[in-house]
Amino acid sequence: MKKFNSNLTSPLIEDYILEKTFVEDKLVDEMHVYADSNEVPIIGPLVGKYLFQIAHITKAENIFEMGSGFGYSAYWFAKAFSGNGKVVCTDFSIEHKEAAENFFRKAGFENYLDFKSGNSLEILKESNEKYDIIFIDIDKEQYPDVIDLTYDKLNSNGLMIADNTLWYGRVIEEDALPSTKGIMEFNDMLSSDTRFITTIIPLRDGITLSYKKD
Ligand SMILES: C[S@@+](CC[C@H](N)C(=O)[O-])C[C@H]1O[C@@H](n2cnc3c(N)ncnc32)[C@H](O)[C@@H]1O
16 A cells, blocks of 8 residues: 655654554545555545544534545545535546546445535635535645635534645745745644634644634
8 A cells, every 4th residue: 555654753653553543444445546546645544534533523414625636535524424414525626526426436425425626715605504624635825715714614613624734844944835835824824813723733744623612
């Protein structure tokens, strides 16, 4: 299997965590092969298991994803649904939509998926619904733009979860890449945003969990 180490944590520690929290799932294995051969970046199994657990703990039934790729992260969320549940996936790519729909069909999860192609920010803006969880994995320079929008579209006590918030350690190197600036600004904004309780977990490439207080 492809390694999903980020180099933030010792690869041996990441392997150890994976071994101790491993979930056997043939479709996940298939998705790893698809991600590898099509060079699509995915959250990987460590973060996947974490999302699965959070969806269970919160009993989330209405989830919105910004930057869904071919549905790998969405699949981990959907695994926590028990009968009811919907994950709204959004991505620019039509090809990703087709692949996600195929994987969800294979799992018998087609009723859980609503994949909309287009700009995630625009789709969320136009949505009339409120969500239990909003997951962010779009281009990193756009991260600062999602906070207020996400706040408005979350249910009370909902969660905003963002991937790559340590950006392979670049956040402390402060390089000039727009993506690094985006992540750093996002982290700065959240650090003083009293509407949320926020933690950054150094799992894989850093995952931010922000709880909407009211
Ligand atoms: C890292 S991949 C997502 C991986 C996915 N979350 C997973 O782990 O399975 C990022 C995706 O975001 C999409 N993307 C980036 N910015 C976007 C935007 N503003 N609107 C829609 N899609 C976007 C890209 O097309 C790409 O497929």
